[in-house]
Amino acid sequence: MEGRVIFTGAQVTQFQEHQTKTQRVSSPSAMPPPKESFARRYKFLWPMLLAVNLAVGAYLFVQTKKKDEHIKEEGATPVSISPAKTAPIAEKTLHTPSITKPVKLWEPIPEDRQCELFKWILEEKRKIKPKDPEDKKHIDEEKAILKQFIRVKPIPSI
Structure with a gap:
């Protein structure tokens, strides 16, 4: 029985009591230290x-x-260059080939649809809240023009 140690009952209970005491004592004081800030x-x-x-x-x-x-x-001045010096240069650089697309002709809108469209635009103009008196005047002018278009029976083509 080499290497074996035999404990008596009293020694086992004494060991267990010692373990419980150390656990009770060490648990409250074993709180981790406060973490340092970054x-x-x-x-x-x-x-x-x-x-x-x-x-x-x-x-x-x-x-x-x-x-x-x-x-x-x-x-050279970093602020600006006089306009007289830049005008001839600008004319020389503007010679780019112009690409023209064929104009697409739309079918004319029927009069009843035009009238509905003008009424819808008028309703949208009424919903707009003007920011200043000048804006209000501009909106009122546009609404007056729309009302004239709605009242005219033969609606002019646009």
Whole structure:
């Protein structure tokens, strides 16, 4: 019986009591420590992040300065060019071949459908809420024209 240890009943109960005591004592104090925030956990990264950010900002600033100096050296103004100088150039570049599509002729709309269409447009104009007095005046003029078209019996062709 080599390697075997035999415990007596008293030793087993003593071991079990010891286990329960250590479990009771350790369980309340075994709470996990509070988790650190992201900023504190990676606090060594903040100075590096600031340095990289400043370096990129300085690089972009220097590059735009170089471009501005380059434009000033050439004598060109970055703001605008006088219209007299651009007019002849624009005329030369506008010579593109024009592509014309054949005009599609639609069948005329019957008078009763035109009348229905004008009434529908008038209803939609009545639903519009004007934003200012000028807009209201414009809408009222359009509604007056639509009312004239609706009242005329031989509706003019559009």
